[in-house]
Amino acid sequence: MGIEPATVLASKDLVGIAGLEAGEIQLLLDTAEQLLEVARRPIKKVPTLRGMTVVNLFMEPSTRTRFSFEVAEKRLSADTLNFSSSTSSVTKGETLFDTARNLMAMAPDFIVIRHPNTGAPHRLANVVTASVINAGDGSNEHPTQALLDAFTIRRHFGSLDGLTVVIAGDIRHSRVARSNALLLSKMGAKVRFAAPASLLPVQVDELKAESYLRLEPALEGADAVMMLRIQMERQKKLNFPSMREYYDFFALTPERLRLAKEGALVMHPGPMNRGVEIDSEVADGDQSVILEQVTNGVAIRMAILYLLAGGRSESAAGS
Amino acid sequence: MSRLLVRNGRVIDPVQGIDESLDILIEDGRIAKLGRNLERGADAPELDAEGLIVAPGFIDLHSHLREPGYEHKETIETGCLAAAAGGFTAVCCMANTNPVNDEPAVTRYIMEKADRAGAVKVYPIGALSKGCRGEELAEIGEMVEAGAVAISDSPNPVANSLLMRRALEYCRSFDVPMIVHPQDELLSDRGAMHEGRVSTRIGLRGMPAAAEESVVARDILLAEFTGGRLHLGHLSTAGSVAAIRAAKARGSRVTCEVSAHHFSLTDEDVAASNYDPQWKMNPPLRTDNDRQAIIEGIADGTIDAIVSDHAPHHRDEKEMDFADAPFGISALETAVSLALDRLVRPGVIDISALVRLMSATPARIVDVPGGSLAEGSPGDLTVLDPERTVTVDPASFVSKGRNTPFGGVTLQGGPAATIVGGRVVWQR
Numbered sequence: 089m090g091i092e093p094a095t096v097l098a099s100k101d102l103v104g105i106a107g108l109e110a111g112e113i114q115l116l117l118d119t120a121e122q123l124l125e126v127a128r129r130p131i132k133k134v135p136t137l138r139g140m141t142v143v144n145l146f147m148e149p150s151t152r153t154r155f156s157f158e159v160a161e162k163r164l165s166a167d168t169l170n171f172s173s174s175t176s177s178v179t180k181g182e183t184l185f186d187t188a189r190n191l192m193a194m195a196p197d198f199i200v201i202r203h204p205n206t207g208a209p210h211r212l213a214n215v216v217t218a219s220v221i222n223a224g225d226g227s228n229e230h231p232t233q234a235l236l237d238a239f240t241i242r243r244h245f246g247s248l249d250g251l252t253v254v255i256a257g258d259i260r261h262s263r264v265a266r267s268n269a270l271l272l273s274k275m276g277a278k279v280r281f282a283a284p285a286s287l288l289p290v291q292v293d294e295l296k297a298e299s300y301l302r303l304e305p306a307l308e309g310a311d312a313v314m315m316l317r318i319q320m321e322r323q324k325k326l327n328f329p330s331m332r333e334y335y336d337f338f339a340l341t342p343e344r345l346r347l348a349k350e351g352a353l354v355m356h357p358g359p360m361n362r363g364v365e366i367d368s369e370v371a372d373g374d375q376s377v378i379l380e381q382v383t384n385g386v387a388i389r390m391a392i393l394y395l396l397a398g399g400r401s402e403s404a405a406g407s
Numbered sequence: 408m409s410r411l412l413v414r415n416g417r418v419i420d421p422v423q424g425i426d427e428s429l430d431i432l433i434e435d436g437r438i439a440k441l442g443r444n445l446e447r448g449a450d451a452p453e454l455d456a457e458g459l460i461v462a463p464g465f466i467d468l469h470s471h472l473r474e475p476g477y478e479h480k481e482t483i484e485t486g487c488l489a490a491a492a493g494g495f496t497a498v499c500c501m502a503n504t505n506p507v508n509d510e511p512a513v514t515r516y517i518m519e520k521a522d523r524a525g526a527v528k529v530y531p532i533g534a535l536s537k538g539c540r541g542e543e544l545a546e547i548g549e550m551v552e553a554g555a556v557a558i559s560d561s562p563n564p565v566a567n568s569l570l571m572r573r574a575l576e577y578c579r580s581f582d583v584p585m586i587v588h589p590q591d592e593l594l595s596d597r598g599a600m601h602e603g604r605v606s607t608r609i610g611l612r613g614m615p616a617a618a619e620e621s622v623v624a625r626d627i628l629l630a631e632f633t634g635g636r637l638h639l640g641h642l643s644t645a646g647s648v649a650a651i652r653a654a655k656a657r658g659s660r661v662t663c664e665v666s667a668h669h670f671s672l673t674d675e676d677v678a679a680s681n682y683d684p685q686w687k688m689n690p691p692l693r694t695d696n697d698r699q700a701i702i703e704g705i706a707d708g709t710i711d712a713i714v715s716d717h718a719p720h721h722r723d724e725k726e727m728d729f730a731d732a733p734f735g736i737s738a739l740e741t742a743v744s745l746a747l748d749r750l751v752r753p754g755v756i757d758i759s760a761l762v763r764l765m766s767a768t769p770a771r772i773v774d775v776p777g778g779s780l781a782e783g784s785p786g787d788l789t790v791l792d793p794e795r796t797v798t799v800d801p802a803s804f805v806s807k808g809r810n811t812p813f814g815g816v817t818l819q820g821g822p823a824a825t826i827v828g829g830r831v832v833w834q835r
Contacts, residue, residue: 106608183726205730206599206610207682214681226730228610266610290615294607 091275093118097395101213101220104229105270113275117239119391120384126163127386136394137166140197145187146172146223148204152358152382153223153232157200160389169196184208188215198393201225219396227261233357234267236388238275240381241312244353249276254306254348255297256282256338257316257365258327260289264316264357269295282306283338286327303338307347314355315340315366331364341367345375353377410434411829412447413788416456420463421763422779431461433786433829441780454831456790459823462762463780464496464787465743466769468586468664469561469640469714471735472498472529474520475513476505481719481807483517486739487526489806491833493715494743494822496787497528499773501561502539509534509545511553518554526832527825528787530556530775535574535585539563544570544577551581556773559586561640562689562718562734566592568625575635584636584662584772589622589647590614590690599730601691605674609682611729616697619690620646627654630661638772639663641716643690645700652709662772663709666716667745668692668736670701672812684725684732685812688718705764706755712772713764715742719808737801737808743789744797745813747820751793758793765789786829789822795835797821 094111105113126132142161146154154172161168191199198219201209206226213220224230242248253272259265259281269279273296281292282300292299300306307313318334328334340354354366354376362368371378411433418429418441430445431438447453472486481489483500490498500517502508508517514531521529533550537543539560547558558578565571565587578585595614600606602613623639627650630637642648642663651663668688673695680686704710718735725732746765750756756764766789770778776785797818801809825833 183723184728184731185726203728205728206612207730208728210682211728226610227612263610289607290602290613291604291607294604 100396102231102392102396103209103213103220103222105231105234105267105274106229108274110274113235113238113271116235116388116391116395117242119395120239120387123390123394124384124387126390127383132163133165134163135165137161137164137397140166140397141195142166142168142198142200142393143191143194143196144168144170145191145199145201146170148202148224150202150223153202156382156385157223157389159386160393163386164390164393166198166393184211185215188212192216192218198396221392221396224263226263228263229267230263231267232385232389232392233264234271235392236381236385237268237314237355237357238271239388240355240377240384241353243384244377245311248272251277251311252280252309253277254280254282254310254313255316256303256306256313256340257318258287259283259316260287262316266295268314269297273297280306280310284328303344304347307344310348310352312353312355313340313345313348314357316357317359317361318365335364339365339367340370342369342373345370351375355381357381408435409829410448410451411786411826411831412445412451412453413456413461413790413826414453416459416461416790418461418780419759419762420780421759422767423781425780426759431780431788433826436786436828438780438782438784438786440782454790454824454826458792458794460758460791460793462789462791463766463778463784464827465494465765465789466497466499466775466777467495467715467717467739467742468499468712468769468772469666470498470500470717470739471503471719472500473719474504475516479721483520483529484524485805485807486717486719487521487524487529489739489804491526491825491827492805492822493739493741494789494791494825495527495739496789496825496827497530497775497777498739499530499532499556501559502532502534503562507534507538508532508550508555509537509539511546511549514550514553514555527827530554530773532557532559532586534558535560535565536570541566541570544574547577547583548581551583555583556775557584557586557638559640561586561588564588564590564592564622568629571626572629572633575629575633575637578635579633582636584638586638586640587626588640589619589626589642591618591622594618594621598691599687600677601674601693603674603694605678609678614691616644616646616693619644620650623647623650627651627659627661631659637661641666641669641690641714642701642710643669643693643697645697648700648704648709652704655709662711664712664714665701665705665710666714667738667742668716668812670698670705671745671749673698676812680812682729684727684729685736685810687729687732687734688736689734702750702755705750710764711768713742713746715739717806719806720810722809725810735810736812737804737806737810739806740804741799741811741813743791744818744821747791747793748818752819786826788826790824790826791820792823792835793820795819795821795823
């Protein structure tokens with residue numbers, strides 16, 4: 089599968105993997121590769137976005153995604169504004185469009201938005217002139233996470249084409265799983281979802297993934313295994329009975345990991361529930377790339393900002 | 408004596424089996440005579456219906472007029488004017504106002520307001536349960552005495568099967584139908600659209616067809632068991648249509664309706680809207696397979712009535728994101744054109760069948776005067792122009808609610824005039 093990298097991103101926004109072509113994904117990953125080097129400099133800053141303003145609008149709790157964006161923005165010399173709220177401003181009687189109009193009155197160049205409801209970034213992108221970057225919307229997409237995951241896998245295997253990637257956990261409510269499945273399949277990888285059917289969406293083939301109702305058969309021949317955080321509070325014990333039973337049947341343990349290919353990557357978007365979906369021995373083991381994912385997240389988000397800004401300087405990491 | 412002569416229209420009355428060019432004379436609010444070259448008498452006004460279709464007034468079984476309590480969405484007056492502009496001569500309005508229409512004082516208030524609006528007839532629907540909360544029966548008998556023509560908690564489902572049974576039984580004493588919104592709310596799991604291929608693709612929470620169909624099945628069984636009059640509101644799935652078809656085949660008296668948007672749109676339209684809540688409604692837009700099953704049900708007579716399910720909302724409320732925005736569309740001014748364009752024009756049904764679905768059968772279901780042009784019937788007429796090209800323009804809606812997924816859509820056929828009690832209440 090030969091994918092030619094695109095030269096620019098077609099849209100002003102990055103609201104989902106669904107709207108990206110394979111060539112654009114290739115371009116994003118290649119650009120991140122160049123930008124990774126900035127983090128190794130003594131002065132970790134390039135002037136690329138000097139004079140540009142980024143609003144980070146987080147309407148749902150987030151620590152690592154928000155920090156990752158902030159670090160990326162600061163390394164590109166952008167001015168940043170942060171707005172965090174555990175409840176959306178809808179509860180204060182403000183509509184999404186009001187929020188958009190107010191933001192635009194401050195003339196930002198970028199709006200990074202995380203929102204508890206599906207489609208909010210898409211709606212926002214339609215009514216603002218700024219570039220909108222989706223940092224996670226409802227149970228829909230988390231495109232920057234999928235890009236950093238793909239970037240991490242590609243750095244280990246050189247290419248995504250022909251790889252088999254297992255994603256295990258609460259697939260039904262996971263925007264990480266959805267974005268990853270869309271991205272990996274576009275890049276020629278095979279995606280396997282592993283979960284009890286109560287945690288799977290209907291008509292999984294729409295997401296170009298195969299579903300497995302037990303973890304073990306999914307792991308056979310896998311090149312990478314991505315474990316998702318299991319949240320009991322959200323489940324109200326309707327979707328699975330207990331953390332203990334989940335661990336017994338669906339957790340990634342050292343024994344189960346041996347079913348995958350030798351040297352298969354262990355991944356987790358965080359935050360981890362040690363002893364629930366993943367065993368500490370695996371999380372901290374040789375095959376784990378969980379902290380690399382965090383490092384790579386900054387480079388990917390820098391690449392997105394850089395490319396949406398128009399890729400003005402000759403080389404992404406140019407000083 | 409007040410008179411109105413409607414001249415030269417193609418008069419359609421399925422009840423009497425009439426389909427021919429005739430004049431209609433209305434005297435003192437009632438149909439006085441049908442015939443050729445009728446004399447209008449001195450000074451009586453005349454409406455030239457040459458090239459138009461003249462039918463008994465269309466009756467909408469399912470509207471939300473929002474007053475009292477939600478006047479920012481719609482008032483009884485604006486709702487009545489919108490109904491007139493949409494070709495309806497009467498609307499049945501749901502009880503989910505604030506306060507809920509669960510006692511006769513509210514029923515009377517609605518009727519007085521409607522009288523003052525002076526456009527179309529309004530038939531209030533009383534709540535099934537106090538506050539539409541689904542816990543205890545509302546004062547059904549008192550409301551019926553005050554003028555309520557049916558009982559319903561719609562858009563709230565009746566989760567409690569025992570309450571459903573008791574309501575069907577209790578309503579028998581007052582001979583009113585129960586209109587239900589068939590939906591298992593727990594199974595719907597806070598969904599915002601139909602659960603299926605498209606919801607998986609676009610990442611919106613879904614509500615499965617089974618959430619509707621399981622309650623349709625339950626309610627049909629309870630109606631057969633209790634002998635109560637059940638009318639199933641706005642069916643949206645192939646399974647629901649099949650369940651009704653089977654029930655009717657074994658002699659069940661159950662009746663049902665569909666909304667115009669459910670035979671016009673599908674969940675693929677939700678995807679194409681890019682998360683625009685104008686496409687958010689309950690029941691949700693289903694698959695094309697469901698849409699086609701509804702059309703088949705209309706064609707073979709399984710479906711008894713076509714309704715608007717008019718659910719106006721304020722502009723601000725639809726400026727939310729998809730999940731936060733309320734369900735429903737402003738539909739009184741598009742339902743008739745959709746039926747003409749999507750059903751009559753392609754030949755799914757003929758105009759006579761449409762009149763049955765929007766006038767004759769609705770009148771029978773809620774047992775109100777009208778639905779026919781027999782002498783002595785109310786002088787309520789819906790005049791249609793089958794050749795009229797309608798481009799839906801929400802900004803020009805008479806309704807306060809401009810929430811529609813049909814903005815900019817061009818339809819063939821639409822209302823030309825609306826006559827209530829021999830008075831032209833709207834004319835193009």
